Amino acid sequence: MHGIHRLLIPTPFAxxxxxxxxxxxxPLTLLDTGPNSGKALDELERALAARGHxxxxxxxxxxxxxxxxxxxxVDILARRSGAEICALDLLAPLLxxxxxxxxxxxxxxxxxxxxxxxxxxxxxxxxxxSRAYRGWxxxxxxxxxxxxxxxxxxxxRTWEVQHRPGHSxxxxxxxxxxxxxxxxxxxxxxxxxxxPVISRPLGGRSGEHDPERRPHALETYVASLQLTRALPAAxxxxxxxxxxxxxxxxxxxxxxxxxxxxxxxxRLIAERPRSAYEIAQAMWGTVAVTQAYLTLSxxxxxxxxxxxxxxxVEVEADGLVRFETAG
Ligand SMILES: [Zn+2]
Numbered sequence: 001m002h003g004i005h006r007l008l009i010p011t012p013f014a015x016x017x018x019x020x021x022x023x024x025x026x027p028l029t030l031l032d033t034g035p036n037s038g039k040a041l042d043e044l045e046r047a048l049a050a051r052g053h054x055x056x057x058x059x060x061x062x063x064x065x066x067x068x069x070x071x072x073x074v075d076i077l078a079r080r081s082g083a084e085i086c087a088l089d090l091l092a093p094l095l096x097x098x099x100x101x102x103x104x105x106x107x108x109x110x111x112x113x114x115x116x117x118x119x120x121x122x123x124x125x126x127x128x129x130s131r132a133y134r135g136w137x138x139x140x141x142x143x144x145x146x147x148x149x150x151x152x153x154x155x156x157r158t159w160e161v162q163h164r165p166g167h168s169x170x171x172x173x174x175x176x177x178x179x180x181x182x183x184x185x186x187x188x189x190x191x192x193x194x195x196p197v198i199s200r201p202l203g204g205r206s207g208e209h210d211p212e213r214r215p216h217a218l219e220t221y222v223a224s225l226q227l228t229r230a231l232p233a234a235x236x237x238x239x240x241x242x243x244x245x246x247x248x249x250x251x252x253x254x255x256x257x258x259x260x261x262x263x264x265x266x267r268l269i270a271e272r273p274r275s276a277y278e279i280a281q282a283m284w285g286t287v288a289v290t291q292a293y294l295t296l297s298x299x300x301x302x303x304x305x306x307x308x309x310x311x312x313v314e315v316e317a318d319g320l321v322r323f324e325t326a327g
Pocket of ligand 1: 067070
């Protein structure tokens with residue numbers, strides 16, 4: 001569609017394949033790369049060849065956000081092609097020192113998991129899983145730092161860069177106003193509701209976060225979705241799954257889902273004070289180790305909505321945080 005071709009690249013993650021988009025324009029551009037694996041590289045090479053291109057032909061690589069399934073091959077592809085790497089200015093420092101930044105994210109995750117009742121053996125196991133996974137990411141030097149509101153020009157089109165934090169702090173979407181096409185990456189996915197993962201805020205001093213105020217990822221995400229809802233997009237091309245039409249309707253469904261979950265969590269807390277881990281267990285039963293932090297992020301995101309409304313309060317005793325009904 002409009003010279004944009006979806007390349008389905010395999011990932012080792014639960015999400016399955018990732019959508020990378022080849023833009024046949026000048027410069028020849030790839031949005032997102034797939035994870036850093038031989039399998040992903042083979043498949044990308046094959047998908048490019050099917051359209052008559054080689055990796056060496058790529059002239060520009062754009063990275064949508066900080067997750068490994070989207071950026072893992074960026075360094076290898078840029079080295080082979082000489083393509084310029086474009087990414088949000090706030091994402092650039094993270095991309096340039098990926099392993100160290102990922103380690104700091106894991107430190108935040110560990111602190112939060114222990115404070116919210118996740119057993120230490122689960123936390124330790126998840127930390128080793130995360131280290132083992134890290135090779136699917138990469139570091140790379142960003143050639144062009146994009147600011148929110150910048151325009152990325154091609155011969156036949158222009159993309160407006162829009163920062164939409166929430167799913168991750170660096171989520172960036174690209175808006176082709178002329179064609180009403182939005183390249184949305186993981187900001188909006190049709191078949192799954194994007195999880196707002198609690199991550200260190202970008203742009204602060206290196207490694208710094210305020211333990212007294214954890215990032216409110218879901219609230220940030222909701223504000224971003226409201227901006228996206230207002231765009232007159234005919235189609236959203238997401239980071240996973242099929243193109244999304246009627247994005248405003250989908251966003252409204254997501255808002256309704258957030259509201260239902262927040263109410264359900266409010267009822268669980270009304271029964272008795274609970275930690276976020278206890279809430280996650282009540283909602284989803286025993287969750288896989290690899291999902292422990294994602295479900296914690298999900299619960300805390302919704303608890304944040306209740307905290308902001310003054311419906312619940314946070315009580316800490318002996319290093320464990322519990323939530324109880326206000327008043
Ligand atoms: Zn993704």
